[in-house]
Amino acid sequence: MLIGFDLLDRQIVDRDGEPVGKVDDVELTYDARGVPAVTGLLLGQQALGERIGGGLGRWISAIARRMSEPPGQPPIRIGFDLVARIDSAVHLSVARELLPEPPLETWLRDHLIGRIPGARHD
Template sequence: MLIGFDLLDRQIVDRDGDPVGKVDDVELTCDADGTVRVSALLLGQQALGERIGGVLGRWIAGMARRLSDSPDRPPPRISIDLVAEFGSAITLKVRRDLLPDPPLETWLRDHVIGRIPGAGHES
């Protein structure tokens, strides 16, 4: 598996096919025998900014931390154990509502979308 080709920027969907987000970065761990494995998928602008690096990456990650409810909160993380299938999209074994919401989505929901008249009513 090539991380840059098979994982990064792939759409993540829950077990019902509802979108969760995109893979913005991955977390790697090293086993006792020296084998490097993907242990988690990282989502959100903070993870993306840290992956991009440079001035633009620091700005993206900084804005994500600033909009978060806790500036030292790490990016949302999905354990690799929750992945059911790797394909054109990454399918999870769980539903979306069991996963943490990315900080930017929470901020947008509370400060922008929630203020639109009728936004709290389902059709």
């Protein structure tokens, strides 16, 4: 598997085909012989900023950390054991409701979108 080609920036969908996000980075773990294995997919602006690096990446990560609840949360991680298959998208074996919500999207919904008249489905 070529991580940069087969995983990074791929759309992630849950078992019902609902979009979850995009793969912004991957988590690697090394075994006793030093062989790497993908153990997790990282999502969200914080993971993306860390992958980009430089001043822009630090700025994106800092904003994402500041807007998470509570502030300073690590990037969203989906264990690689939840991946059912990989083709043009990364398909998960679980429903979206069982996964954590992206902190920036939650903050935007609660503090910006939710304040727009008619935006709530009450």
